[in-house]
């Protein structure tokens with residue numbers, strides 16, 4: 001999606017609080033703007049999809065009139081006691097005619113806005129307490145190149161924030177005709193084994209029954225971070241099935257399934273094995289909109 005790579009990332013720090021599974025989602029809402037958000041039937045599905053998540057990355061937000069996101073937030077907050085807020089990137093795209101935004105909608109109760117400087121205070125905890133979410137929606141025809149360049153983004157983020165725990169998420173178009181198997185060797189996120197692809201190639205993230213492609217992906221770096229991930233939790237959310245929609249009804253919502261992953265919690269066992277009980281509960285959000293033009297282009 002981005003010609004010039006504006007890096008729009010979400011930086012999350014966590015404290016040790018009582019907590020439960022923390023669900024991170026990414027959803028390509030396919031041209032989400034005024035007309036879609038004015039449709040109550042579509043919004044019913046979109047808001048329920050978002051409200052299942054503690055943080056949900058939305059892609060293909062095309063909201064020229066600035067109406068769609070406020071409407072969505074209202075709908076999600078009606079389901080959830082006004083708990084949700086959002087951060088949005090600037091409009092991005094190679095041409096003026098086609099621009100889209102990344103938007104993170106997140107639960108305030110589970111992720112509090114705090115200044116970034118709190119990182120130092122939390123820095124003594126043992127487990128992955130900080131991680132960075134990096135959204136990516138690739139241009140289909142340039143997917144191999146754009147996914148490969150996420151490696152440079154990673155290198156920059158690691159240097160900038162001294163952090164290993166990074167999650168890339170979004171519609172990478174990383175399957176079928178757009179990323180051929182033979183081109184994988186050109187993608188450092190594939191060839192470097194320290195990046196773990198949580199959504200496998202055989203997974204279908206498309207709504208159409210006639211397509212079967214793992215376009216949407218979650219890729220994680222950082223041993224401590226990986227250990228906090230609930231095994232086998234990374235998957236598409238089959239909303240047509242869950243919401244009893246026909247294929248045609250589902251396609252009104254989007255041609256993609258949302259994807260998701262759950263971070264482990266105290267109750268699910270992992271954190272009780274160590275000496276000190278602690279769990280991953282993001283308590284801080286810092287939105288970073290970075291310009292990495294000089295590096296990426």
Ligand SMILES: *[C@@H]1O[C@H](CO)[C@@H](O)[C@H](O)[C@H]1NC(C)=O
Nearest residue numbers: 002003142145146149296297
């Ligand atoms: C493909 O992606 C790379 C990396 O983001 C970018 O430098 C290049 O301009 C893109 N090419 C096209 C034709 O969009």
